[in-house]
Amino acid sequence: MSSQWGKNLRMSIFGESHGTAIGVVMDGLPSGLPIDEERILFEMKRRQPGNMPWSTKRKEADLPEIVSGSYEGKTTGTPLCAMIRNTNARSKDYSVLTSLYRPSHADYSGSIRYDGANDPRGGGHFSGRLTAPMVFAGALIRPWLEEKGIFIFAQIRRIGGLGTKPIETLSEEELKSLSGLDFAVSREWDRKEMIEAIEKTRLQEDSLGGSIELLITGLPVGVGNPIFDTVEGNLAQALFGIPAVKAIEFGDGCEFADMTGSQAADEMRMDGDTITFASNHNGGIVGGITTGAPIRCRITIKPTPSISQPLQTVTREGVDETLRLTGRHDPCVVPRAVPVAEAVAAMVLADLLLGGGDHGDK
Numbered sequence: 001m002s003s004q005w006g007k008n009l010r011m012s013i014f015g016e017s018h019g020t021a022i023g024v025v026m027d028g029l030p031s032g033l034p035i036d037e038e039r040i041l042f043e044m045k046r047r048q049p050g051n052m053p054w055s056t057k058r059k060e061a062d063l064p065e066i067v068s069g070s071y072e073g074k075t076t077g078t079p080l081c082a083m084i085r086n087t088n089a090r091s092k093d094y095s096v097l098t099s100l101y102r103p104s105h106a107d108y109s110g111s112i113r114y115d116g117a118n119d120p121r122g123g124g125h126f127s128g129r130l131t132a133p134m135v136f137a138g139a140l141i142r143p144w145l146e147e148k149g150i151f152i153f154a155q156i157r158r159i160g161g162l163g164t165k166p167i168e169t170l171s172e173e174e175l176k177s178l179s180g181l182d183f184a185v186s187r188e189w190d191r192k193e194m195i196e197a198i199e200k201t202r203l204q205e206d207s208l209g210g211s212i213e214l215l216i217t218g219l220p221v222g223v224g225n226p227i228f229d230t231v232e233g234n235l236a237q238a239l240f241g242i243p244a245v246k247a248i249e250f251g252d253g254c255e256f257a258d259m260t261g262s263q264a265a266d267e268m269r270m271d272g273d274t275i276t277f278a279s280n281h282n283g284g285i286v287g288g289i290t291t292g293a294p295i296r297c298r299i300t301i302k303p304t305p306s307i308s309q310p311l312q313t314v315t316r317e318g319v320d321e322t323l324r325l326t327g328r329h330d331p332c333v334v335p336r337a338v339p340v341a342e343a344v345a346a347m348v349l350a351d352l353l354l355g356g357g358d359h360g361d362k
Helices: 037-047 091-098 107-113 121-126 128-147 172-180 188-203 231-239 253-258 334-353
Strands: 010-015 021-027 064-068 080-085 151-159 210-217 245-250 268-271 274-277 295-301 311-314 320-323
Touching: 010 128, 021 128, 037 128, 037 334, 080 128, 107 121, 121 128, 128 151, 128 334, 151 172, 151 188, 151 334, 172 334, 210 334, 231 245, 231 295, 231 334, 245 253, 295 334
Parallel strands: none
Antiparallel strands: 010 021, 021 080, 064 080, 151 210, 210 295, 245 295, 268 274, 311 320
């Protein structure tokens, strides 16, 4: 199924942007896991719309309601279902989409794929609204990973041509501070410049793209498999489920194209009884299998396609037309995608580790 991911820990996303509710079914959770409601609500708030100037003005409480799979604050091991009610949809803003396709949206491709039966309001099942259940799922399983010493950090790396220092250069204190920031950039002046660029672009009725960096620490050596079940492949497949993601890089990524073998080599040496690396160009994964070094991943996100500037499009009847979109949209989705990327990575790592011998030592 296209909206289901995972082998050992399966996540199935359901709902539409303007439907009654959105949600997730998680199948394969270990039994007896404590459900940390405070942690879940903290992560949901990081993604929540309507809180910051750079996000959509649609306000949703995003309070998940667990309807199965839990008892006395712990998972039962049976499928866990959580629903998030849509309480602030304004479908009239999207009435024009019953006759027009939005450029760079899934309106056209989705209409062809589902024979015109798809819900066009707010993007329907293709909407970024569907990332809220992903954040719930990741927040539920992250404490289990952290008990094993596995931690996930993420930051905004670039927005609209403006950047900040790479995540692997951040101190432990800076890494830990990222999740407490409304705009996940550790360096204050970089954060200020990016926010100003987003606001300037918003006033021009336009939008900006950018990139997010993930750093995953604590994974043991030997997780993953070669060829078609690699750690990169699992992470990339799930991360591409986040709307607007258009590129994934691991380690030095596209920079490898301009390097020599000697420059790209992660030289090895002994530190007592432990093998260590002089560098981490490969981002903690070689041959699709973890090396024990931190995983580094960069995610590129395109500019929000919903903008108020007039754009050339066509009607569903095949007539040329100009679209000037109204409604509430993010001038840049990158800041709110940070907790989503962390959550999706958490689901992938849990799925790999729950695979037992197929995915390395637990």
